[in-house]
Amino acid sequence: MLTLYYYPGACSLAPHIILEEGGFEFELNAVDLYQKTTESGGDFLAINPKGCVPVLAWEDGTVLTEVGAILQYLGDQVPEKGLVPEAGTMDRYRLQETLSYLSSEIHKLFGALYHPEIPDQYKEETKKTILSRLAYLSGQLGDRDYLMGETYTVADAYLFALLGFTTHFGIEIAADSPLLTYMGRVANRRAVVNALRKEGLIE
Ligand SMILES: N[C@@H](CCC(=O)N[C@@H](CS)C(=O)NCC(=O)O)C(=O)O
The missing domain is CATH 3.40.30.10 (Glutaredoxin)
Known part of the structure; x- marks a missing residue:
């Protein structure tokens, strides 16, 4: 188990x-x-x-x-289940590209927001950087259902978890961003x- x-x-x-x-x-x-x-x-x-x-x-x-x-x-x-493209394919490297971006360019930025000693001004700048990186992903999403295209993959579970952090820290995603509809779509999955x-x- x-x-x-x-x-x-x-x-x-x-x-x-x-x-x-x-x-x-x-x-x-x-x-x-x-x-x-x-x-x-x-x-x-x-x-x-x-x-x-x-x-x-x-x-x-x-x-x-x-x-x-x-x-x-x-x-x-x-x-x-099709949650990852087959290893060795270009689609798999595209997934890894996105997972790396989520990890190093977005996920790790949230760490600073938890630290009480880090000045508020730094935290505000960090929130702006997070929003600009999410805007990039919003472009990648475009009018597709999921981050990698029409198929739901593990990258969607990761992005969904990170979008939950934005709610926690009051980081406001623009009302017209496709990320908001996307978040609702992922949230409705049974899993x-x-x-x-x-x-x-x-x-
Ligand atoms: N590079 C790690 C980062 C994991 C990470 O930052 N986990 C956070 C929660 S989201 C944590 O456990 N933080 C506790 C700590 O840093 O002491 C990964 O991708 O798994």
Whole structure:
């Protein structure tokens, strides 16, 4: 059985959604990110010395970290679901291109917004940068249903989790942005509803 170490509403929501989407058998273990302990009473740093969720863990002690790697691993296990393009194809590199952008150019910027010591002016500039990078993705989305085209992929689960951060920090996406309709479209997927419920984020 797989275990996902997660924190409610954090980036670990992305692999959680894909575990639901792919019909995997898995259990959840919540992490206290401040104390670095797990809900089952374990030392989280012994599981992931990087101290971050998500972690995907196997019963034999194998662990996989990093959102982009976990998402692609999960997608590859259920090729019939079409959650990742086949390895080695140009479409797969396009997916990796997008996952890298989400990780390094958007996800990591949110870190500063959590830190009480970081000055407000820096935080405001960071929010503007996040909005400009989301605007780029809004262009990539255009009038398509999903980030990579007409097919829902693991990149959509990642972007959905990051869009949840914007709501949390009051970063306002323009009312006419296709990202808002997109967010609603992804939120309506059964797997997304299940994951949000299990994390206690919706009723
Ligand atoms: N590079 C990592 C980043 C993961 C990350 O930033 N996780 C955050 C939650 S969204 C976290 O666990 N932060 C706790 C900490 O930094 O102490 C990945 O892509 O998985």
